[in-house]
Amino acid sequence: MRWMWIDTIVTYEPDRRLVAIKNVSLAEEHLHEHFPAKDGLPAQPVMPASLMIEGMAQTAGILTGSLRRFKEKVVLAKIQKAEITQDVVPGQCIRYDARIERIDPMGAGTVGTIERFDHRTGQWEKIGETEIMFSHVDQNMSGQAFPEHNFVFSDSFRNVLRASGLGHLMD
Amino acid sequence: MAISRADIEEKVTDVLENALGADRDEIIATATLTEDLGAESIDFLDIQFQLEKKFSTPEKPFKIEQGELFPENMMSNPDYVKDGKFTDAGFAVLKEKMPHVDLSSFGGDRNVRGLAKLFTVKSLCDFIEIKLKK
Known part of the structure; x- marks a missing residue:
């Protein structure tokens, strides 16, 4: 079981760009702990920034994996930059827009934009930027061996791809 | 116009400050990247x-192939x-392909783990200078 932090993929431009959506719901338990009512102050549920970074990492990771038809084991290697300037609250929607900046046999560099959609205003607003690097673990410099099966792109990832109409990328 | 050695060193320092979070006063020619x-x-x-990215220009992209720098x-x-450990053949290839690295201080056992310690700030600057002249 892998916890997915994207709901669906809405745009896929081969070798270049992938955009995913995450709807934030009050039914998500973690929002009740982030932040609960305390010291007479009311609860203030907001989407944790760390999970938004994970959502972008999953988006950019799928894009990186798609470059080699998911044959490489792609793992998050380094977050060079992650800036999130606004909160996202239940009822809002997050859009992760990831682009490949550089690909190499050893790994890939990606840049991303995070936006939020507010149904009251009907508008998207940019709230963050990321730069995330991924490593192809079988090509690592240390020569360390990993299991042959691709443990990165598990069923959870495959289900999102299929549901988004991109199942053919795994063929 | 050719880029000066001072400009190369300035740009390499920018990259190392950004990539490693190192202080600029720590980024001196003899500093090793790992230790x-x-x-x-x-x-x-x-x-x-x-x-x-740093050394690319609109007229001339600066592309480093796999195995060229490291x-x-x-x-x-x-x-x-x-x-x-590097074999004799491996060490010969290393000397040929890595003129930017001072291999004279490489340990006698040629353990691959020791190689990363040889990459200094100067190695990067030398690499850039050699590559830009090609």
Whole structure:
């Protein structure tokens, strides 16, 4: 079981760009702990920034994996930059827009934009930027061996791809 | 117009400050990337990508091929590395392909683990200077 932090993929431009959506719901338990009512102050549920970074990492990771038809084991290697300037609250929607900046046999560099959609205003607003690097673990410099099966792109990832109409990328 | 050595050093310092979070006064010519500046294996790829961006111009992209700056593609070749040590053939290739690295201080056992320690700030600047002249 892998916890997915994207709901669906809405745009896929081969070798270049992938955009995913995450709807934030009050039914998500973690929002009740982030932040609960305390010291007479009311609860203030907001989407944790760390999970938004994970959502972008999953988006950019799928894009990186798609470059080699998911044959490489792609793992998050380094977050060079992650800036999130606004909160996202239940009822809002997050859009992760990831682009490949550089690909190499050893790994890939990606840049991303995070936006939020507010149904009251009907508008998207940019709230963050990321730069995330991924490593192809079988090509690592240390020569360390990993299991042959691709443990990165598990069923959870495959289900999102299929549901988004991109199942053919795994063929 | 050719870029000066001082400009190369300034840009390399920018890259290392950004990639490794190192203080600028720590980034001196003799500083090693791993032991002095704390670089880990993935940082080498980050440094490579950032150098490409820093030294590319609209007229001339600056592309570093795999194994050109760091010899990562030699590690899995049994002709070059055996039992964690460079073979004679591997060491000869290393000398030919890595003129920017001072191999004279490489330990007698040629253990591959010792190689990363030889990459200094000066190595990166030399690499850029040699490559820009080609």
